[in-house]
Amino acid sequence: MDTVIGIDGDDAAVQFERLAILGVGLLGGSFALAARRARLARHIVGYSKSPTTTRTALERGVIDEEADSALRAVHGADLVLLAVPVASTADLLKQLRHGLEPHALVMDVGSTKGNVVAAAQAQLGARQSQFVPCHPIAGKEKSGVLHAEAGLFDGKRVVLTPLPANSDSLVDIATEAWEAIGGVVSIMSPQEHDAAFAAVSHLPHLLAFSYVYALSSQPQGSAFLQLAGPGFRDFSRIAGGDAQMWRDILQANRDDVLHQLHLYKQALAGFEAQMRQGNWAAVESLIRRASQVRQGWDAPSAADDDV
Amino acid sequence: MDTVIGIDGDDAAVQFERLAILGVGLLGGSFALAARRARLARHIVGYSKSPTTTRTALERGVIDEEADSALRAVHGADLVLLAVPVASTADLLKQLRHGLEPHALVMDVGSTKGNVVAAAQAQLGARQSQFVPCHPIAGKEKSGVLHAEAGLFDGKRVVLTPLPANSDSLVDIATEAWEAIGGVVSIMSPQEHDAAFAAVSHLPHLLAFSYVYALSSQPQGSAFLQLAGPGFRDFSRIAGGDAQMWRDILQANRDDVLHQLHLYKQALAGFEAQMRQGNWAAVESLIRRASQVRQGWDAPSAADDDV
Numbered sequence: 052m053d054t055v056i057g058i059d060g061d062d063a064a065v066q067f068e069r070l071a072i073l074g075v076g077l078l079g080g081s082f083a084l085a086a087r088r089a090r091l092a093r094h095i096v097g098y099s100k101s102p103t104t105t106r107t108a109l110e111r112g113v114i115d116e117e118a119d120s121a122l123r124a125v126h127g128a129d130l131v132l133l134a135v136p137v138a139s140t141a142d143l144l145k146q147l148r149h150g151l152e153p154h155a156l157v158m159d160v161g162s163t164k165g166n167v168v169a170a171a172q173a174q175l176g177a178r179q180s181q182f183v184p185c186h187p188i189a190g191k192e193k194s195g196v197l198h199a200e201a202g203l204f205d206g207k208r209v210v211l212t213p214l215p216a217n218s219d220s221l222v223d224i225a226t227e228a229w230e231a232i233g234g235v236v237s238i239m240s241p242q243e244h245d246a247a248f249a250a251v252s253h254l255p256h257l258l259a260f261s262y263v264y265a266l267s268s269q270p271q272g273s274a275f276l277q278l279a280g281p282g283f284r285d286f287s288r289i290a291g292g293d294a295q296m297w298r299d300i301l302q303a304n305r306d307d308v309l310h311q312l313h314l315y316k317q318a319l320a321g322f323e324a325q326m327r328q329g330n331w332a333a334v335e336s337l338i339r340r341a342s343q344v345r346q347g348w349d350a351p352s353a354a355d356d357d358v
Numbered sequence: 359m360d361t362v363i364g365i366d367g368d369d370a371a372v373q374f375e376r377l378a379i380l381g382v383g384l385l386g387g388s389f390a391l392a393a394r395r396a397r398l399a400r401h402i403v404g405y406s407k408s409p410t411t412t413r414t415a416l417e418r419g420v421i422d423e424e425a426d427s428a429l430r431a432v433h434g435a436d437l438v439l440l441a442v443p444v445a446s447t448a449d450l451l452k453q454l455r456h457g458l459e460p461h462a463l464v465m466d467v468g469s470t471k472g473n474v475v476a477a478a479q480a481q482l483g484a485r486q487s488q489f490v491p492c493h494p495i496a497g498k499e500k501s502g503v504l505h506a507e508a509g510l511f512d513g514k515r516v517v518l519t520p521l522p523a524n525s526d527s528l529v530d531i532a533t534e535a536w537e538a539i540g541g542v543v544s545i546m547s548p549q550e551h552d553a554a555f556a557a558v559s560h561l562p563h564l565l566a567f568s569y570v571y572a573l574s575s576q577p578q579g580s581a582f583l584q585l586a587g588p589g590f591r592d593f594s595r596i597a598g599g600d601a602q603m604w605r606d607i608l609q610a611n612r613d614d615v616l617h618q619l620h621l622y623k624q625a626l627a628g629f630e631a632q633m634r635q636g637n638w639a640a641v642e643s644l645i646r647r648a649s650q651v652r653q654g655w656d657a658p659s660a661a662d663d664d665v
Contacts, residue, residue: 102628121410188587210586237585250573250625251586255593264620265625267558276655278515278544279558280495285564285592291652298642302472305633311572312630318572322564323619326612341570345598348583 065227067092067156069126073121075099075108075192078160079134080199083113085232088201091130098124100135102276108196116240122150126180130228133159138299140167144174151175157182158225162248162296164212164241180216183225184241185209186248205233212241235249249307254299255307259290261307314342367471372534374463378435380428380450382406382415384498385467386441387506390420392539395508398437405431407442415503429457437535438465445606448477455482464489464499465532469555470610471519471548478521487523490532491548492516493555494541501600512540519548556614561622563604564615566597 070092072079079097084090097114098121099105105117125131125147135143140159151157161167164184171182189207191198209229213222216265226236238249264271301308326335379386386404393399404421405428406412412424425431432438432454442450447466458464465483468474471491479490496514498505516536520529533543546554573579608615632640 073643188585208587210585219665228657246578247582247585250576250579250582251590255569256587258626259593260645260648261626261629261664262562262565262622263652264629264644267648267651268625269557269621271553272557275554275557276651278495278517279655280515282562282596285556285595286566287655288452288592290648292645292649294642294646294649298638301633301641302638309581309630309633312626314567314576315572316626319565319568319577319619319623322568322571323616326608326616331605331609333603334608337571338567338604339575339601341567341597342599342601343575344571344583345566345594347595348586358664 064225066229067128067130068094068229069128070095070130070132071118071124071131071148072097072114073099073124073131074135074139075104075114075196075247076134077194077196077198078187078189078202078203079132080108080113080196081161081189081201081203082132082134082232083108084199084201085204089231089233091228091231096124096128104196111196113196113199118273121147125150125152125155128152129155131155131157133157133161136296136299137161137163137167141170141174148175148178151178151181153178153181155181156183156221156224156228158184158228160187161303162186162252162311164210164244166303168212168214168241177216179214180218181221182214183217183222184212184214185225185229186212186244187229194296202233204229207234209234209236210244211236211238211341212244213238245304245307246310248305249311253300253308254311256289256292257312258315259287260292263287263290289338291309372531372538373397373543374437375401376433376435376441377402377419378425378431379404380406380431380438380440380454381442381446382411382443383420384501384503384505385494385496385510385541386439387415387420387503387508388496388508389439389441389467389539390415391506391508392511394665395574396538396540397437398535398538403431403435411503412602418503420503420506425559428453432457432459432462435459436462438462438464440468443603443606444468444470444474444610447474448481451477451481455485458482458485458488460485460488462488463528463531463535464490464536467492467494468610469493469559469607471551473610475519475521475548484523487525488528489521490524490529491519491521492532492536493519494536509540511536513657514541516543518540518543518545518553519551520545552611552614553617556611556618560611561618563596563599564608564619565603565622566594567599569595570594628644637649 070086072083075097083095093112096116096118097105097108098118108114109117121143134141159167167184171179175182187209189203229236279281322337377393382404390402394476398564402421403425404412404415405424405425415421416424427451466474473587474491478486482489494509494511495512536543629644
């Protein structure tokens with residue numbers, strides 16, 4: 052049951068006997084495939100709320116074994132990955148906590164961390180020391196195990212937001228696990244994480260949803276959409292995100308998102324005021340500032356995946 | 359001087375003896391290269407405010423001849439293309455009007471049409487009948503003749519907004535000219551054009567500028583930017599646009615943009631109100647509506663160019 056630190060050059064530096072994937076969707080399935088590729092885990096068991104999903108994952112060789120409950124899945128597992136919508140984290144932890152092995156490392160993949168930390172502290176009690184909250188910045192437009200791929204985390208940033216109860220060595224093991232499957236690990240507090248992602252991901256989604264909603268609600272919306280080009284395509288791409296997932300994220304990170312929204316509305320009001328007053332030199336100067344920032348931004352290596 | 363309608367299968371159906379490009383930048387230079395490729399014009403003369411630009415275009419074979427004024431450039435030309443920032447249109451027309459041949463077709467490439475039409479009517483008088491306003495929906499992140507390419511208009515939509523004074527046959531010739539270099543022509547009124555592009559292009563630019571401005575104005579803005587991923591990359595790409603060009607466009611299409619901004623702020627306020635009231639089912643339903651619209655949108659064939 053103990054974690055084996057291997058020395059074989061072909062294998063991952065850290066290895067697990069039994070990996071339990073709870074929620075075998077795009078991220079859970081990709082973690083399983085990546086773990087298999089990197090020989091991070093010898094045996095992979097999967098559980099999903101929908102038995103069809105688990106069955107598909109088994110048939111496709113994503114997992115080695117299906118479990119019929121979260122409790123059974125974590126039995127004997129030394130690595131447990133929660134890959135469910137963030138709003139389901141508390142429920143899932145409640146289901147599995149009595150089966151959790153005392154030496155198991157538990158990680159998640161949620162896009163918000165404050166609520167996940169709260170769920171872990173509420174549901175796991177003293178065992179919260181085993182739970183290292185994680186957020187791999189990886190994904191795709193399409194969800195589901197059928198789109199899972201072993202390379203999904205290659206070169207992608209993975210943010211770890213350790214709890215005070217986590218030992219340094221457990222955080223090291225979590226780091227090595229993500230690195231073994233291609234991730235690049237950053238460590239910060241859950242608060243820093245949520246504040247940053249409200250700014251660079253959650254707010255843009257809210258703005259893109261609102262924009263497409265406003266556009267399509269006009270009498271001429273459909274006609275306008277037919278004239279839309281590449282600028283529209285890229286600006287609005289994230290508006291195609293999954294409604295339930297993004298509802299969960301906006302709910303979980305409500306306060307940080309509303310704070311970012313406040314700052315954004317101030318900036319937008321500044322642009323609007325200058326336009327209404329006809330201060331076109333001021334408008335140009337505001338645009339130039341934004342344009343210079345954007346042009347100076349170094350895109351991450353990831354070329355075609357979504358947050 | 360008359361337009362030659364060719365019958366040779368290798369050549370364009372419509373041909374011009376002498377094409378004058380006024381403003382040999384990305385769009386003007388690309389039109390010249392495309393016209394040469396399609397044998398749309400036998401001889402191409404170029405004029406730019408900066409002699410260095412015209413010289414570069416000549417040295418690179420983009421144009422055959424450089425003119426030292428707009429007036430000289432249009433002398434003898436049966437096709438004149440204005441490819442300057444929209445705010446410079448009136449000035450340019452004033453410079454060239456006394457040299458314009460009576461049978462020349464004049465076109466532009468401006469992203470706004472109401473102000474271009476007003477400039478043409480004010481500066482050209484009765485000769486406005488020769489001016490067919492055009493907007494090719496093509497471009498690149500990078501400007502300048504060095505980035506010009508013959509294929510820039512391939513498969514791209516080109517909106518023509520004819521004036522009441524234009525003859526049907528002149529509009530047909532303009533259509534054939536754009537089709538000869540790969541464009542797909544749509545015809546609408548200047549008002550329809552400006553309303554539509556306020557919605558699908560100008561407002562998104564304003565929102566992206568405001569967003570990047572707000573993000574970078576925060577104390578932690580730089581730190582946040584380092585965590586930004588592919589969602590941010592695509593949403594904010596258009597914020598990297600040229601400040602002067604976008605100042606001109608927002609100024610030229612101010613009323614339509616402010617109208618779209620009003621509708622957008624209403625939608626955003628709707629999202630915010632539901633978030634503040636904790637109506638998460640309502641938030642999910644708003645997101646779902648936007649997500650369905652975006653997923654149902656057919657992107658144009660153009661894969662990597664900007665509006």
